[in-house]
Amino acid sequence: MKKLLAVTACPTGIAHTYMAAESLQKSAAEKNVPIKVETRGAMGVENELSPQEIAEAHAIIIAADTDVLEERFAGKPVIKVPVAHGIKRPGELIDQALAKQPSAPSAAPAGRAKTEEKETGSGNSIYKNLMNGVSNMLPLVVAGGLIIALSFIFGLKPAEGTFGFQLLTIGKAAMGLMVPILAGFISFSIAGKLGLAPGLVGGMLSTQIGGGFLGGIIAGFLAGYVAKGLIKYLKLPKIMEGLKPVLLIPLLSVLIVGLLMIYVIGDPLKWLMDGLTSWLLTMGSANAIILGAVLGAMMAIDMGGPFNKTAYTFATGLLASSLFGPMAAVMAAGMTPPLGIWLATVLAPKKFTKEEREAGKVASVLGLSFITEGAIPFGAADPLRMIPAFMIGSGVAGALSMAFGVGLHAPHGGIFVLAIPNAIDNILWYVLAIAVGTIVTALCVNLFKRNKAVA
Amino acid sequence: MNIHDLLNKDSIFLPLESGSREEIIRKMAAGLQASGAVTDLEQYVQAVLAREQQSSTGIGFGVAIPHGKSAGVAKASLSFARLSAPADWESLDDEPVSMVFMIAVPEENVGNEHLKILVALSRKLIHEEFRQQLLNAKSVDEVIEIVKSI
Incomplete structure (x- = not known):
């Protein structure tokens, strides 16, 4: 028996989505063809197709005027039409779908082939969810980073109320939204509209508990699956069903994600940061070069998360005790990830998409301004390959900075500090340390990164 | 909530004199006002027209659901109306409309009840016999009986 699947969706998500679904179901029933129809409308995603069902289906009909996560159906015969055709011509669509040849040859090892397909399928969808977050976050990183860099022109410590200070405020506002948007849109990609709220809140909490962008990624996936689970498994008496999408799912999903972020993710993060700080203190008197390498790697591992924050706080703390070496190491290491990304896109443009190459140019400015976040879109898109590359380059930069005896007297500023007299000891060596770190980062990025064509 | 609980005899029109989209909406809104469901006619009509502005609620098959x-x-x-003559509604299928279901929902209505009503109606309207029954209904009571079947 050939089984069919269908997905219906329309921009407003009220009438047409459901009419097309009903129309297809009615026509299929008349033809005695089993069909399951997923509706993606104002009530969220209902009757969602499982990977198992997709694997077993003969063909899939998409009657939609909006995105329906088509990647799920890779390798299956798909008929794609506007939602109106689903309403008006269900019979034709079903006949066409039945006439399709199954694209995968159903030989003996079909069982194994199917499970493999499913695995890559879920891998792709994790990547897709991640990229949905990253691409929505990118404009905030670009705008926020550049505006902060711009504010440095007006001085590194602008007085409250000055134009420079206002620029800094705007830039920080954009940067502050970065992780919530990352988490929010990862979650949105998983669970639809109802995923947005818990994702945004989870991302915000990640920032507040010092989880940085890695915490944001965790929050996004957590929120997405919590919302999706609630949509699917929360069963209510019919009379209360209406409360589900407007009251219960938002309330429960935000509450669950919030509590998990604070108690399950937040507390261990605090212990981690406390532990790291005391560890760094015991290391302080040991080997300066190793300390530089460790601080450098910590700056790059999570770019704004617990490791980065601990390293930065540790170094700024030492400024008060007139120890300027660690601060220099930390800033050098914070500059190399975005600078390295830029250099990598210049050295091997073919490994990057056009969008990534453009983002690389922006990253160079952010790197020069010690805005490590410039590398986050690259790190978040492919953490397992990119973060080790960043860590190695930053570790080298930090170690060299310490080895050369560079000292930095200001806690931030990037290249703008170079212009301030006496802010840096051994300034030329410092430039060298940053340059070497950048080159190492770029080489590692290009070595680790998969070719576009292969991916 | 059952759909037929929402129908009041004052707001069923068999037939309603046809006219422009706005005229039809206004007449049906007046019926809802007569039944006591709508308290501020103008405010409600503006909300309905604003929704029509976004995109037509003419869903095809000669039916509109403002x-x-x-x-x-x-x-x-x-409110339900069968029009004396088909009216233009800029519908999905460019066909004129001969039947209109109009829905009124209070501002502070918690939940998506009206969405559920629209969804249930949309699904039902796909069925030819449901539309045919409504077109042939001879009395207001008969319309209520038909809508009960949802």
Whole structure:
């Protein structure tokens, strides 16, 4: 028996989505063809197709005027039409779908082939969810980073109320939204509209508990699956069903994600940061070069998360005790990830998409301004390959900075500090340390990164 | 909530004199006002027209489902009209409309009741026999009986 699947969706998500679904179901029933129809409308995603069902289906009909996560159906015969055709011509669509040849040859090892397909399928969808977050976050990183860099022109410590200070405020506002948007849109990609709220809140909490962008990624996936689970498994008496999408799912999903972020993710993060700080203190008197390498790697591992924050706080703390070496190491290491990304896109443009190459140019400015976040879109898109590359380059930069005896007297500023007299000891060596770190980062990025064509 | 609970005899029109989209909406809104469901006619009509502005609620098959959520509505309710002559509604299928279901929902209505009503109606309207029954209904009571089947 050939089984069919269908997905219906329309921009407003009220009438047409459901009419097309009903129309297809009615026509299929008349033809005695089993069909399951997923509706993606104002009530969220209902009757969602499982990977198992997709694997077993003969063909899939998409009657939609909006995105329906088509990647799920890779390798299956798909008929794609506007939602109106689903309403008006269900019979034709079903006949066409039945006439399709199954694209995968159903030989003996079909069982194994199917499970493999499913695995890559879920891998792709994790990547897709991640990229949905990253691409929505990118404009905030670009705008926020550049505006902060711009504010440095007006001085590194602008007085409250000055134009420079206002620029800094705007830039920080954009940067502050970065992780919530990352988490929010990862979650949105998983669970639809109802995923947005818990994702945004989870991302915000990640920032507040010092989880940085890695915490944001965790929050996004957590929120997405919590919302999706609630949509699917929360069963209510019919009379209360209406409360589900407007009251219960938002309330429960935000509450669950919030509590998990604070108690399950937040507390261990605090212990981690406390532990790291005391560890760094015991290391302080040991080997300066190793300390530089460790601080450098910590700056790059999570770019704004617990490791980065601990390293930065540790170094700024030492400024008060007139120890300027660690601060220099930390800033050098914070500059190399975005600078390295830029250099990598210049050295091997073919490994990057056009969008990534453009983002690389922006990253160079952010790197020069010690805005490590410039590398986050690259790190978040492919953490397992990119973060080790960043860590190695930053570790080298930090170690060299310490080895050369560079000292930095200001806690931030990037290249703008170079212009301030006496802010840096051994300034030329410092430039060298940053340059070497950048080159190492770029080489590692290009070595680790998969070719576009292969991916 | 059952759909037929929302229907009031005052707001069922068999037939309603045809006219422009706005004229039809206004006449049906007046019926909802007569039944006590709508308290501020103008406010409610503006909400319905604003929704039509976004995109037509003419869903094809000669049916339109205009709807509005407004503080001018006291309780969720439904109005049905069979038009004396087909009217232009800029529908999905460019066909004129001969039947209209209009929905009124109070502003402070918690939940998506009106969405559920619209969804149930949309699904039902796909079925030829349901539309045919409505077109052939001879009395207001008969319309209520038919709508009960949802």
